[in-house]
Amino acid sequence: MNITLQDPFCLIIDVIERDERLPSMRCAITVEADQFEQRLLYTDNIWVSCEGWNSFVRNLAANADNGAELVDMSNRISLRVEQSGSEYLLLFQGTRTSALGTICKAAVQAPMHRDGFAVLSRQFVEFNQSE
Template identity: 25%
Template sequence: MSINLNDPIKIFFDEIEIDNYLPSIKFKIDINMKQFTHHLAYSGEIWIDCNVWDLFSKGLNKRESAVLHDMNDVFIIKIIKKHEFIEFAWSVKRQDPEGNVMTATYSSKITDDVYSLIRNEFTNYPKWW
């Protein structure tokens, strides 16, 4: 099972494992974005707690701000509802034992149509928990 977003950036969530003991899902994540004259590609694996998934989906259904993050708070997607607009934000931050850090972030205003597409992808994801 997968989630595929094409707007505002391309994000592909591919389910690769589930854990019934601590209900969670492991995804392979692929992100590709082009902004101005730059291109950024990110690929990694993350575990998302099913309770966090549910809170994110409920927030999207209520048309409220919502946050999806992995169990290590490395990967974060935020949908921020402001009075004047809706903002989509994504970030990833990894640090190795030696202290080397890799960080990438992106944010963009999105339309109601894009918000609806994002909401549908996440809320229609088949739940097994």
């Protein structure tokens, strides 16, 4: 099962494996953003703890004042939703470090209106309910 959002940028999270010993999920993540004749394409396979995932979904559903953040178990990606008044901000950051020490970072920060936040929140809540 996957989560797919197109606005304010494309975000696809596809759960491809589960580990019951250490409650976690392996997810394929894709982020695409087109802006000012530039295109960002970020793909990765990450492990997310079920506890971290559930905390993110709870904070989204509760529209928590301190926002909601999803971080993978290796701290390579971060997906964060912040609220300021009636507006929201969706932030994604992905970081990879090679064995030789080269660091590659990709980040997208985009404003979101209440309707966009409702779609994002609903997708994650419905995903949790179907599991």
